Amino acid sequence: MSAKWHVHRRTFLRGLGAAVALPVLDAMAPSLASVTRAASAATGGAAGGAPFPKRMAFVYVPNGVTIPHWTPKAIGANYELPRILQPLAAHKHDFNILSGFAQSQGLALGDGAGDHARASASFLTGAHARKTSGADIRAGVSVDQIAAEQIGKQTVLPSLELSCDLGRRVGACDSGYSCAYQYNLAWRSETMPVMPEVDPKQVFERLFGDVNRGGGGIDAADARSRRAMFQRSILDFVADDAARLQSRLGRTDQRKLDEYLTAVREIEKRVELAEKSAPRLPDGTRPPDEFNSFEEHVRLMFDMLVLAFQTDSTRVATFIVSHEGSNRSYGEIGVNDGHHNLSHHFGDVNNIEKLTQINEFHAKQFAYFLDRMKSVTEGDRTLLDNSMVVYGSGLGDGNAHNHDNLPILLAGRGGGTVTPGRHIKADDRTPLNNLFLSMLDRVGAKAERFGDSTGRYEAIA
Numbered sequence: 077m078s079a080k081w082h083v084h085r086r087t088f089l090r091g092l093g094a095a096v097a098l099p100v101l102d103a104m105a106p107s108l109a110s111v112t113r114a115a116s117a118a119t120g121g122a123a124g125g126a127p128f129p130k131r132m133a134f135v136y137v138p139n140g141v142t143i144p145h146w147t148p149k150a151i152g153a154n155y156e157l158p159r160i161l162q163p164l165a166a167h168k169h170d171f172n173i174l175s176g177f178a179q180s181q182g183l184a185l186g187d188g189a190g191d192h193a194r195a196s197a198s199f200l201t202g203a204h205a206r207k208t209s210g211a212d213i214r215a216g217v218s219v220d221q222i223a224a225e226q227i228g229k230q231t232v233l234p235s236l237e238l239s240c241d242l243g244r245r246v247g248a249c250d251s252g253y254s255c256a257y258q259y260n261l262a263w264r265s266e267t268m269p270v271m272p273e274v275d276p277k278q279v280f281e282r283l284f285g286d287v288n289r290g291g292g293g294i295d296a297a298d299a300r301s302r303r304a305m306f307q308r309s310i311l312d313f314v315a316d317d318a319a320r321l322q323s324r325l326g327r328t329d330q331r332k333l334d335e336y337l338t339a340v341r342e343i344e345k346r347v348e349l350a351e352k353s354a355p356r357l358p359d360g361t362r363p364p365d366e367f368n369s370f371e372e373h374v375r376l377m378f379d380m381l382v383l384a385f386q387t388d389s390t391r392v393a394t395f396i397v398s399h400e401g402s403n404r405s406y407g408e409i410g411v412n413d414g415h416h417n418l419s420h421h422f423g424d425v426n427n428i429e430k431l432t433q434i435n436e437f438h439a440k441q442f443a444y445f446l447d448r449m450k451s452v453t454e455g456d457r458t459l460l461d462n463s464m465v466v467y468g469s470g471l472g473d474g475n476a477h478n479h480d481n482l483p484i485l486l487a488g489r490g491g492g493t494v495t496p497g498r499h500i501k502a503d504d505r506t507p508l509n510n511l512f513l514s515m516l517d518r519v520g521a522k523a524e525r526f527g528d529s530t531g532r533y534e535a536i537a
Contacts, residue, residue: 083329085388086232089321091313096284097232097387098321099336100128100454101329128454129230130491130519131385131463132223133393134200135445136261137438138192138400139419140471141483145432147175148499155499160432161485163440169497170446170460171487172536176502177511178480180528181205182470191477192401192416193253195470196261198479200394202509202527203266205257209248213256218263219512219526221270224392226521232389237262238279238377239272239396240370250401258401261394272396276347276376283380283389284310284340311341332453336386343379350376369408371441378445385459386452391519397438400470409437419474431474442467446487463488464515480505486536490518494536502533511536 083103089096098104141160148155155173157165164171181204182194190207197205203216220235228234237260244255260269273279311318318337322330350367367373374397384390398404403414411418411430418434421427449460468484471477481504489496509526510533516523517532 083321083325087321089314089317091315091317094285094310094313096310096314096340097389099332099386099452100388101325101332102455103325103329128457128462128491129388129391130493131391131393131459132220132515132519133381133385133395133463133465134220134261135395135442135465135467136196136199136397136400137435137467137469138196138398138402138471139415140469140474140478141435142428142432143473143481143483145435146483148173151499151501153498160435160439163436163443164446167443167446167450167487170450170489171485171496172494173499174484174486174502174511174536175481175499176504176506177482177484177508178505179470179482179508180479180505182479189251190253191250191471191479193250193257195479196396196400197253197257199470199508200261200512201263202507202512202529205253207252209252209254211246212267213254213269214266215257215263215269216266216527218261218394219509219516220262220392220394221264222523222526223516223519223521227391227519231391233282233384234390235262235270235392235394236279236282236381236384236390237270237272237394238381239274239399240373240377241396241399241402242274243271243399258399259396261396272394276373276380277351279377279380280344280347283384283387309341309344311337311344339379340383343376343383346372346376346379370404370406371408371437374441375444378441379448382445382448382452382459385449385463397441406434406437409433416474421475423475449488457489457491460487461489462491464490464494464518466511466515482508484508484511486511490515493518500535502535506530506533 083101085104087098145159148158157168179198181202182198185204187207194205197215200218200220201216206214224235241259243259247255249255249258256269260271262270264270322333325333377395381393381395401416403416405412405414411433413430415434418427418431421431446460450458452459454462465487468482472481488494507528507530509529510531513523513526513529514532514534514536
């Protein structure tokens, strides 16, 4: 292969009724470098670093955590992982535990009960939700959508919103607050939440089934029908194009492309298997509770988020593992009580133990996600190295319904702009929005203030 031959970062493998985005290859480095330089120039150098895109994601778990089992006793790098975070032991040097942050707009501020609705509504918006169960909802533009507005133009999908709970658009869910507050993290405007996708099949089609990307092609619905008619994988339709590309790539990129296509097919099979085992709703989506296991649903979503980042289909994502106030039970780990009910433990040791087991289960799923992110190489780094992923909740202790000392974990190195491996203690009630401002800087998005921010939080550097 000629050393001067490069692959454009927006290249797709194409076939009759199929278009598959490529992973970020070493052969794309020149075009990626130009994008990075442009972003760096626009932000005074803040977006510099390796010639690979930076990504940001926000993973939400509901009802707070058992704080004593979350918070390390020591500050700095020489700390012992607490019980809840033990599933993440293999990744200890890839994340920071951040203590002391608050999202004060989740407080009642005269509005009475409704902490669960306010927790999720304020988590990424830094805004106080209007108390209403009608159509006049109001919160604020979320940090992910601020990033998507500025850097989303560089990708096929400006942002990707995922959930494992079927969202509710109308009606009251928490003490007079609209369900929209609890089933959405992303808000495109003060009055417009961005509904997350719950069905893995629909996510797969968004990533790999839109044959009209870049112009031309047949209708996407027709393409899906064609593949179903012949019972063939989407990869079968792009096999010839893939073979031509493989012949022109270097060895490292050949291996990377082969591993990627294998991963796509493995996920496609899992999606197909899940499709055959559950009914469909009238709108064609699948009820989340009909999956064989909640863990499989969560991991399918995490896997597709990895593919979305790996192919540079998007650089911004949110994922609601379960909605705030969720009373899901976890029979797969022997906890048959509802999560929300257990969060109101009132000091009962048995309930605290069950709640902690749920917190550990969630951490185990996040560990799986970090495993997958680290398995994807980009130059001499990994996909996780070039990302920033916030994992946490809008409540601290679910029993107390407090909105300070939130359980926040920041994974990844942000393309070399974040130093992980520490427990960092911020001053009490430091606005969480300070952290978000620093994250925006690192992906090349501009914002002078956000919510109740008082400045950037640069201790993560």
